[in-house]
Amino acid sequence: xxxxxxxxxxxxxxxxxxxxxxxxxxLLAGTATVSYxxxxxxxxxxxxxxxxxxxxxxxxxxxxxxxxxxALEWLKSRITYPRTGYVAPPQAGPDAECHSxxxxxxxxxxxxxxLLAPAEGRASRRAFEFSDFPIFTLLLLWWFFSFNxxxxxxxxxxxxxxxxxxxxKDPPWFEIxxxxxxxxxxxxxxxxxxxxxxxxxIVFGASSMVKGATLLIxxxxxxxxxxx
Amino acid sequence: MSxxxxxxxxxxRVIHEPARLMIMTVLYAVSEADFIYLQNECGLTQGNLxxxxxxxxxxxxxxxxxxxxxxxxxxxxxxxxxxxxxxxEYARIMRAAMEGPARxx
Numbered sequence: 171x172x173x174x175x176x177x178x179x180x181x182x183x184x185x186x187x188x189x190x191x192x193x194x195x196x197l198l199a200g201t202a203t204v205s206y207x208x209x210x211x212x213x214x215x216x217x218x219x220x221x222x223x224x225x226x227x228x229x230x231x232x233x234x235x236x237x238x239x240x241a242l243e244w245l246k247s248r249i250t251y252p253r254t255g256y257v258a259p260p261q262a263g264p265d266a267e268c269h270s271x272x273x274x275x276x277x278x279x280x281x282x283x284x285l286l287a288p289a290e291g292r293a294s295r296r297a298f299e300f301s302d303f304p305i306f307t308l309l310l311l312w313w314f315f316s317f318n319x320x321x322x323x324x325x326x327x328x329x330x331x332x333x334x335x336x337x338x339k340d341p342p343w344f345e346i347x348x349x350x351x352x353x354x355x356x357x358x359x360x361x362x363x364x365x366x367x368x369x370x371x372i373v374f375g376a377s378s379m380v381k382g383a384t385l386l387i388x389x390x391x392x393x394x395x396x397x398x
Numbered sequence: 399m400s401x402x403x404x405x406x407x408x409x410x411r412v413i414h415e416p417a418r419l420m421i422m423t424v425l426y427a428v429s430e431a432d433f434i435y436l437q438n439e440c441g442l443t444q445g446n447l448x449x450x451x452x453x454x455x456x457x458x459x460x461x462x463x464x465x466x467x468x469x470x471x472x473x474x475x476x477x478x479x480x481x482x483x484x485x486x487e488y489a490r491i492m493r494a495a496m497e498g499p500a501r502x503x
Contacts, residue, residue: 255437255438256431257431
């Protein structure tokens, strides 16, 4: 029997997925990406102090990241926790892994699994995983060094295919659509390479916002506000 | 009587109850969870969960703390070391008991 049906791993996976269940992380990440893309739009390669602008925008990205985390916590404490409760995201440290490996070996047997298995399972629906970073770094490097609209489009197409291939059973359609639209716009719009990157950021951000909003609406429908 | 069979008699009865086993499993998997989350995950009523948590707290397996996340009050539950070890011991005994039938398959 596979380890994925282990009750502890399942509980851990459900706790991890719970963070995204209300769509707020996707909504805020999308908003941050769109606003960042919009801020980059007026910049150009030929600005006299281009690196100064890049530094300021880099610092702004860090600020945006930390503030969106605080905003997320604030929103969750008003929307999610009163409705479906709070759970700390599972720790991924070596200690947690050590505990889980001990318990996995103990509880692998079918009878124990049958005894402990929860009624329903929920597969992870995340499009981006930590393992994706090397792929995206390679695609971005390819893009930055070649500076060509067709390379940008091919990178977006490769991203869309990667999303689909990675999760064929339940493809992340919003991310696939975002990558496909970004690739299409990269190919047909006649703009500078930096602006092309901004457009890709805006399209990716917008697809994340749409996904977040859809999830949030369905979450609010499923879980009405608790009676005071 | 075999040692494994005798060991079954030493199973922790506090954990062995199905509802408490569910609570322990969830709390083992995460560092902390609040009352509403546990209620949803385990499918228990408020009163039922409350009484099972009280039993686990009494056995010093679970720590229940009332705190705030922003302005929202949370009844936070977490497994303490004694509870973690008791759960691992429970799982070890269960595995030892189930090893025979599982190998025959």
